[in-house]
Amino acid sequence: MSAASNPYVLPAIIAVTLVTVAIGFYGLKLARTTSDLLVASRVVSPTWNAAAIGGEYLSAASFLGVAGLILKNGVDMLWYPVGFAAGYLALLLFVAAPLRRSGAFTLPDFCEARLRSRRLRKLATAFVIFIGWFYLVPQMQGAGLTLTALLGGPYEVGAVLVGTVVTANVALGGMRAITFVQAFQYWLKLTALAVPAVFLVLQWQADGRPPVTPPEGPTFRETTTVVIDHPATLTFADGTTREVRPGDALTFAAGDPVPEVSTVATTRGLDWLLPGGSGEGELGLFASYSLILATFLGTMGLPHVLVRFYTNPNGAAARRTTLGVLTLVGLFYLLPTLYGVLGRIYTPQLLMTGKSDAVVVLLPGAALGDGLTGQLLAALLAAGAFAAFLSTASGLLTSVAGVISTDVLGRGSVRDFRRATLIAGAVPIVLSLNVSGLDVSQVVGLAFAVAASGFCPLLVLGIWWRGLTDVGAAAGILAGGGAAVGAVLVTVLSPPLHGWPAVLVAQPAAWTVPLAFTVMIVTSLATRDRIPTNVGAIMLRLHAPDSLRL
Amino acid sequence: MTTSGAPIGPTGEVTPPQRTRIVLAEVARQRGDRDRIRRELAEQTRVGEALVRGLVRAQLALAVRLSVVVAIGLGGLPLLFAVAPPVGTAKVFGINLPWLLLGVAAYPFLVGIGWIFVKLAERNEQDFAALVRQPDR
Numbered sequence: 001m002s003a004a005s006n007p008y009v010l011p012a013i014i015a016v017t018l019v020t021v022a023i024g025f026y027g028l029k030l031a032r033t034t035s036d037l038l039v040a041s042r043v044v045s046p047t048w049n050a051a052a053i054g055g056e057y058l059s060a061a062s063f064l065g066v067a068g069l070i071l072k073n074g075v076d077m078l079w080y081p082v083g084f085a086a087g088y089l090a091l092l093l094f095v096a097a098p099l100r101r102s103g104a105f106t107l108p109d110f111c112e113a114r115l116r117s118r119r120l121r122k123l124a125t126a127f128v129i130f131i132g133w134f135y136l137v138p139q140m141q142g143a144g145l146t147l148t149a150l151l152g153g154p155y156e157v158g159a160v161l162v163g164t165v166v167t168a169n170v171a172l173g174g175m176r177a178i179t180f181v182q183a184f185q186y187w188l189k190l191t192a193l194a195v196p197a198v199f200l201v202l203q204w205q206a207d208g209r210p211p212v213t214p215p216e217g218p219t220f221r222e223t224t225t226v227v228i229d230h231p232a233t234l235t236f237a238d239g240t241t242r243e244v245r246p247g248d249a250l251t252f253a254a255g256d257p258v259p260e261v262s263t264v265a266t267t268r269g270l271d272w273l274l275p276g277g278s279g280e281g282e283l284g285l286f287a288s289y290s291l292i293l294a295t296f297l298g299t300m301g302l303p304h305v306l307v308r309f310y311t312n313p314n315g316a317a318a319r320r321t322t323l324g325v326l327t328l329v330g331l332f333y334l335l336p337t338l339y340g341v342l343g344r345i346y347t348p349q350l351l352m353t354g355k356s357d358a359v360v361v362l363l364p365g366a367a368l369g370d371g372l373t374g375q376l377l378a379a380l381l382a383a384g385a386f387a388a389f390l391s392t393a394s395g396l397l398t399s400v401a402g403v404i405s406t407d408v409l410g411r412g413s414v415r416d417f418r419r420a421t422l423i424a425g426a427v428p429i430v431l432s433l434n435v436s437g438l439d440v441s442q443v444v445g446l447a448f449a450v451a452a453s454g455f456c457p458l459l460v461l462g463i464w465w466r467g468l469t470d471v472g473a474a475a476g477i478l479a480g481g482g483a484a485v486g487a488v489l490v491t492v493l494s495p496p497l498h499g500w501p502a503v504l505v506a507q508p509a510a511w512t513v514p515l516a517f518t519v520m521i522v523t524s525l526a527t528r529d530r531i532p533t534n535v536g537a538i539m540l541r542l543h544a545p546d547s548l549r550l
Numbered sequence: 551m552t553t554s555g556a557p558i559g560p561t562g563e564v565t566p567p568q569r570t571r572i573v574l575a576e577v578a579r580q581r582g583d584r585d586r587i588r589r590e591l592a593e594q595t596r597v598g599e600a601l602v603r604g605l606v607r608a609q610l611a612l613a614v615r616l617s618v619v620v621a622i623g624l625g626g627l628p629l630l631f632a633v634a635p636p637v638g639t640a641k642v643f644g645i646n647l648p649w650l651l652l653g654v655a656a657y658p659f660l661v662g663i664g665w666i667f668v669k670l671a672e673r674n675e676q677d678f679a680a681l682v683r684q685p686d687r
Contacts, residue, residue, distance in 0.1 A: 078652035082624065089620065089660050093613040093667055274638045275631035275648045288628040316672065323664045330657030337653040464610050540602050543609060545675035548682060 006365070008379035009150045016188070016383045017165055020181050020390050046317050050324030052179045053308045055186030057084075057299075057325070058332055059135075059392035060142030061444035063189060063385050066333070068356035070340025071347075074272030077340075079288060080445070081333035083295025087448075088329060091300040092322040097315035098463045098542035105310055106403050107303060107455060114462045116532050117470035125407040127454045127481055128303045129424075131447055132400035134488070135302070136393055136428035138443040142357065143389040144432070149358040150382050159432045162386070166393040167425030170401065171418045179311070185391040186328060192384025193335040196364050196377040200342055203367045210345050213273050218258040218348040225251045226349050234259040234352075258348045266351045272344075287507045291445065294509030298448030301455030304395035307402060314546040339363055361385060400424040442506075446488045453512035454481025457520050463542055465521075466535050472524025480516020484508050605678045609671060616667050624656060 062084060069077035104110040108124040111117065140159040147158030169181075204210070210221070228248040235241050236259045244250070252258075260266070299305055312318040343350065343359035346366040350356045361381050368374035398421075405413075405420035454477045461468045461476075487508035490497075497505060504511065524531075532538070631638045631648060640647040 075646070075648050075652065078649070082652055082656045085657060086620070086624065086660055089664050090617070092664050093617055097671070273646055274635075275628065285628055285632055289625075292625060292628075316675075319668050319671065323661070323668050326664050327661050330661055333657060334654060337649075464606065536599055536602070539606060543602065543606050545679045547675075547679050 006150065006370075006375045006378055008375050009382045012379035012383040013147075013386050016386045016390070019184070020387075020394075021165065021169055046312065046321040046324060048179060048183050049308065049311055049321045050328060051186045052182035053305070053321065053325045054328040054332070055182035055184070055189065055387075055391045056304060056308065056395035057329060057392070058186065058189055058388060059444065060139050060385065060388050062332070062336065063193070063388035064142055064146070064357045064360050065444065066336040067339035067343065067360045068350075068358070070337055071343040071350060071359050072266045072356045074267050075275050076284070076288060078337065079291050080295065081336060083292055083448075084299070085326060085330045085333055086292075086296045087299025088322055088326040090296050091305070092319060092326065094460050095300045095463060096309060096318045096322045099306070099459065100309050100312050100318035101315045101542050101544075101546070102538075103541075105307070106399065106406070107301075107306055107458075108403060108407055110462065111458070111473070114532075114538060115468065115470040115473055116534075117474075120470045120474050121407065123474055123477055124455075124458075125403055127450075127477065128403045129400055130485065131301070131451050131454075132303050132396050132403075132424070133428050133431070134450070135304075135444065135447045136396050136400075137432045139389045139393040139396070140428060140432035141443075143386065145355070145357055146361060146382060146385045146389075149355065150361055150378070156433055160429060162389045162393060163425060163429035163432070166390055166397055167421060167429075169390075170394055170397045170425070171421040181394065182391050185387040186332075188387045189384045189391075190328075190332055190335075192380050192387070193332070193339070193360075196381055197335055197338050199373065199377055200363060200367050201338070204342060204345070212341055212344050218344060218351060220252045220254055220256050220258065220348055221346060222254050223251065224349050225249055226352050229353065232261050234261055258351050261352050286510060287503050290449075290503075290507035290510035293513055294445060294449040294452045294507070296452075297456040297513060298450075298452035298509070300459055301451030302447070303399040303403070304392070307399040308395075316546055336360070342367065397421060397424055442491075445507075446484075446491060449507070449509040449512065450481060450484040450488060452509050453484040453516045456513065457516045461517070461520055461524075465524075466539060467524050467528065467531060468520070469524045469527045469530040469532075471527045471530055472520050472522075475523040476516045476520025479519040480512045483515060484512040487512070601678070601681065605674065608674045612667065612670050612674065616663050620660070620663055623659060627651060 062081070066077070066081050069080060099110065102110055102113055104113045107128055108121045111120045111124045140163050143162035144155035144158035147153045147161075148155050226249070228244045228246055228250070231243070231245050233241055233243055234250075236257070242259075309318050309321075312321055339360050343356075343363055347359055347362050350359055350362070361378060364374045364377035364381065368377065401417060401421040401424040404424055405416040409416045409420055457476050457480060458473050462473070487505045490505050496502070627648075638646070638648050642650055
């Protein structure tokens, strides 16, 4: 069962890394000015840009985490990929074209251009850096996890390796290089999931279409040995329980039902198959809506997503690019579901170990055996997973470094940008070595909640409402974004909660987003005298068609 | 029409960047009345401001209308599954309906809404541009 003997995985990962670096250096020759580095001199065509944005967006959480969540918790988890895609629709409807026309480079730039406040700019900078770092940590974690699952190497090596490659590549090539890298990596990721999926479905047919939800619950298909990592209580199908300690090795025969493990939250039977199974009644419904709100509205507030829009030549191109991204991202998300469902049949031991994020890379070996086909497909998936870490981490790092170089270090010269990249890359590498217990997709979900609570109200109200003031914007970001950051810290640092407090903290968007909007509107109304004097001219600039060039 | 004849809007006390104003006004004088509305837009006169407000309102109404469609079409699903469990257990092609709706159908639905938005938003902008270019219709 172990893929540690697969001789193709390491060469595949090295090839992806080398191609990434090579395209980075090719771009280096073209990167001459700060503008080249930051926004690719705004000459990227919508097709390239859409593939690049898609490549940048589909992170470890999408490539590995979504399938793992579906494996563990079933149909309710489909809201993650739907929300990740729908975020681009919200971006398209409310933000894309006006944001591009605003002419700002980063979100702090937008704050200053729209509301003329240096202090608001500083606040936005702090949030951009927080979200960026919080989103970078799970990427490096995912890299470490993949290496451990496939090669048996230490977790730290994978995390530091990806962190170093990405930091060096961004510092040397900047964003022009990244555009080519990201576009290449979108297609690599799609291929890496699509090709093995065809083989897996054919294998499932050849196996006589084993049921995904057999009446007796998930069962082992072949003799499997599971080694226990944490002390836990196992509950077997006949109701008996057994205490296990780390290091215990349990062997199950083919056809044995998979016992439930007290430390791993999974859903079984009809709860997995039917909606509303993973939470109880109102709690589950609240959690569903909170997740929908966070993912639908959070995408527009992610720093690495926003910075891409400034590479479009004009507002109309920004809209077409966004539609392209929505299409490409939607196409991609058809695939992880398949892996999660088939993982239920072929890799049920992940329900016991809880390392469900590894389902995508382990599935070919489990379903197709250790033959050449299985090994090559596993190597392809490993390459895709690495492309996912490299591209998302590069995009995040570019935007965080861009903000640090212009707002914290100095005037945004090329040298400042390179120094900022080193700082921006070092922090998440160190953090990722110290927090290995977090769930990749949940961390990403929380980052979306912070982005939705902090930046979504700022962008939507800033673009569509003349009455927004700098004080109102700051109060809204502090109230909504601050509450979401608090929820994140409680989730990460505090002992597990139960009942309503647990749901309110784990899925905060349903209350923090309305809070942010309310505070922003009420405070703006109370400080009406601070509405910028040039608001009419700004509105004209944001919304007037590109052809008028007003 | 001369510069002094231009109406002073409600934001008349507002002073946009002086240089921009002079350049645009001179261009407008050279071209005559044809560019009157264009100049009024830039100068934030009452007519210009009303035009921009109209465009912003039209685009916002379009975006809000389409998000309501998504809110009902997708956002209604958890509620539907909660109040009508048979929908959750129904099968199409041997697959449970929620899996098909969320795993497959949601994506073409979102892309379709996005496509409609791009078309209609561009039409709104063309209408606005036509209005500005031919003020004396």
